[in-house]
Amino acid sequence: MSTEPTSPAVPGEEDTTTTLDVLIAERRRKRDSLAARGLDPYPSRFDRSALAAELHADHQGLEADVHTGVVAKVAGRITAKRGHGRLSFAELTDPTGSIQLLMQESNLSESAQAVLDATDLGDWIGAEGEVVTSRRGELSIDVGELFMLSKALRPLPDKWHGLTETDTRYRQREVDLLANPDSRRVFDIRFAVIAALRALMAAERFVEVDTPILQPQAGGALARPFLTHANALDIELSLRIAPELYLKRLVVGGYERVFEIARNFRNEGIDTRHSPEFTALEAYQAFGDLDDGMDLSERLIVGAAEASTGRLTFRVGDKEVDLTPPWPRLHLLDLLEAKVGRRLHPSDPVEDVRAVCGKFGVEFLPTWGSGKLIFELYDAVILPEVTNPVFIVGFPIEVSPLARHSADDPLMADRYELCIDGREFVNGYSELNVPDEQDERFAAMAAAGEGDLEVPPADAAFVRALEFGLPPTSGLGIGIDRLVMLLAEVEAIRDVILFPMLRPEQA
RNA sequence: GCGCCUCUAGCUCAACGGCAGAGCAACGGACUCUUAAUCCGCAGGUUCUGGGUUCGAAUCCCAGGGGGCGCACCA
Numbered sequence: 001m002s003t004e005p006t007s008p009a010v011p012g013e014e015d016t017t018t019t020l021d022v023l024i025a026e027r028r029r030k031r032d033s034l035a036a037r038g039l040d041p042y043p044s045r046f047d048r049s050a051l052a053a054e055l056h057a058d059h060q061g062l063e064a065d066v067h068t069g070v071v072a073k074v075a076g077r078i079t080a081k082r083g084h085g086r087l088s089f090a091e092l093t094d095p096t097g098s099i100q101l102l103m104q105e106s107n108l109s110e111s112a113q114a115v116l117d118a119t120d121l122g123d124w125i126g127a128e129g130e131v132v133t134s135r136r137g138e139l140s141i142d143v144g145e146l147f148m149l150s151k152a153l154r155p156l157p158d159k160w161h162g163l164t165e166t167d168t169r170y171r172q173r174e175v176d177l178l179a180n181p182d183s184r185r186v187f188d189i190r191f192a193v194i195a196a197l198r199a200l201m202a203a204e205r206f207v208e209v210d211t212p213i214l215q216p217q218a219g220g221a222l223a224r225p226f227l228t229h230a231n232a233l234d235i236e237l238s239l240r241i242a243p244e245l246y247l248k249r250l251v252v253g254g255y256e257r258v259f260e261i262a263r264n265f266r267n268e269g270i271d272t273r274h275s276p277e278f279t280a281l282e283a284y285q286a287f288g289d290l291d292d293g294m295d296l297s298e299r300l301i302v303g304a305a306e307a308s309t310g311r312l313t314f315r316v317g318d319k320e321v322d323l324t325p326p327w328p329r330l331h332l333l334d335l336l337e338a339k340v341g342r343r344l345h346p347s348d349p350v351e352d353v354r355a356v357c358g359k360f361g362v363e364f365l366p367t368w369g370s371g372k373l374i375f376e377l378y379d380a381v382i383l384p385e386v387t388n389p390v391f392i393v394g395f396p397i398e399v400s401p402l403a404r405h406s407a408d409d410p411l412m413a414d415r416y417e418l419c420i421d422g423r424e425f426v427n428g429y430s431e432l433n434v435p436d437e438q439d440e441r442f443a444a445m446a447a448a449g450e451g452d453l454e455v456p457p458a459d460a461a462f463v464r465a466l467e468f469g470l471p472p473t474s475g476l477g478i479g480i481d482r483l484v485m486l487l488a489e490v491e492a493i494r495d496v497i498l499f500p501m502l503r504p505e506q507a
Numbered sequence: 508g509c510g511c512c513u514c515u516a517g518c519u520c521a522a523c524g525g526c527a528g529a530g531c532a533a534c535g536g537a538c539u540c541u542u543a544a545u546c547c548g549c550a551g552g553u554u555c556u557g558g559g560u561u562c563g564a565a566u567c568c569c570a571g572g573g574g575g576c577g578c579a580c581c582a
Contacts, residue, residue: 018516022551027533039536082541082542084540089541102539134541135541155533161520162531162544166575223581266578266582268582269580271578272576273582278582363579424582504575505573
């Protein structure tokens with residue numbers, strides 16, 4: 001035991017030892033003290049016999065000071081220590097909860113005592129002993145053997161306040177997860193949602209597939225892609241912005257029900273609701289139309305909510321959202337008529353629709369047609385009013401280049417969006433399966449959006465696939481991150497993404 | 508991209524023009540029933556970085572960096 005060299009050695013020589021260095025050195029010293037006794041501070045394995053939650057469940061309602069005669073081996077991180085001389089308490093936390101370790105010097109083996117002396121908050125510890133209750137009635141392990149499973153060299157954040165600095169929480173998510181139970185709760189919901197969606201889709205006889213992320217031409221949405229380069233082929237590639245076109249090619253190929261839980265990449269703004277990489281479930285169902293798609297959306301979201309949280313009502317800000325089905329299905333043009341006081345239609349002269357936009361403070365570009373303007377009006381005056389889920393049905397063809405036009409209206413598409421709390425959660429439609437029409441729409445888009453970085457060139461391979469015949473198909477996409485935000489009741493998309501994109505740390 | 512806010516000990520936060528402090532964690536000590544244990548003692552700082560104003564700057568000003576929020580684009 002020696003004093004740490006914390007004082008400057010030579011005048012003029014820079015002393016860069018920080019508090020953190022001293023804390024780490026202290027933990028290294030304890031680790032080395034174990035090694036010196038022949039105790040491996042990083043052993044290869046440990047046999048756990050019980051989880052904290054199991055112990056609490058199996059020994060409910062015991063009196064104080066009870067000896068059960070049951071021996072258990074537990075493992076986890078030390079999250080609190082309370083020493084009393086020759087008696088110590090510690091809290092050991094595993095993924096299911098915490099269990100108290102009761103350590104009496106008289107009961108501890110010699111090696112257990114050495115491990116106890118070398119234990120800091122944050123260490124991975126294994127403990128073996130009888131399940132008892134303390135004199136105050138707390139369920140505990142009366143420890144006989146104690147094992148260092150992995151020595152933590154860095155100190156943990158404050159046990160009471162946790163880690164609050166958002167920067168650190170995102171950059172060192174592992175620390176956030178081990179220090180902040182609420183962060184763990186959010187991600188538990190996320191992965192329960194994804195597992196539930198997979199199970200629900202399997203039950204609906206959808207096949208899960210995976211399609212290229214590196215694509216010669218990103219399509220299926222309007223967005224600026226990330227670009228990269230393939231050395232072997234010496235070609236430019238894009239990261240996908242949506243899996244849509246490949247999935248429909250699989251339906252052409254005979255996969256009548258397919259889905260992909262797809263990471264998509266869009267090289268655009270980052271804010272509370274947008275992340276450059278985000279996750280969407282896209283599903284395509286042959287012989288279905290938009291009503292089948294809305295039915296499926298409803299089953300998936302209700303099922304995922306129940307499986308991950310057991311609830312159907314959620315707080316969002318100061319509002320409550322109720323997901324209890326069935327959800328209303330309302331036509332976009334009807335809603336707009338009620339809101340703006342006149343019936344609008346994509347066939348209206350563009351000056352008329354612009355006038356309505358002006359009246360409601362909706363800004364627009366001169367290149368936009370009546371259909372796009374109607375969509376913008378919807379975004380500005382309909383969406384923000386929505387709280388509980390509502391399917392909004394019928395969108396202008398002008399903003400739906402991959403959707404089938406309505407049977408009775410060539411300027412409107414059989415497309416719907418599911419809106420909750422002012423946001424779009426699902427976008428779905430009856431797929432356009434007429435190859436010539438698709439080709440024309442690509443060409444029209446390219447012409448209208450010349451110079452626009454978001455408009456992709458026509459996808460010839462996709463059109464060729466349509467020429468082999470795409471059956472009538474219902475397609476939909478669900479934003480997983482937003483769904484998790486709703487179910488976990490958090491405000492920022494970065495709180496539901498484990499390692500969100502940030503500027504790299506300075507060296 | 509533009510605007511506003513923020514950065515102090517390992518963590519959580521004070522000090523807001525006048526000696527940089529507290530709690531937790533650490534370190535030394537007391538304690539066999541605590542559970543945010545308690546008590547005594549001790550230590551811990553490039554106040555994000557660089558300039559400037561001032562007798563004096565963590566504090567005010569300028570520039571830069573990280574992060575957050577809002578607006579715009581987008582899902």
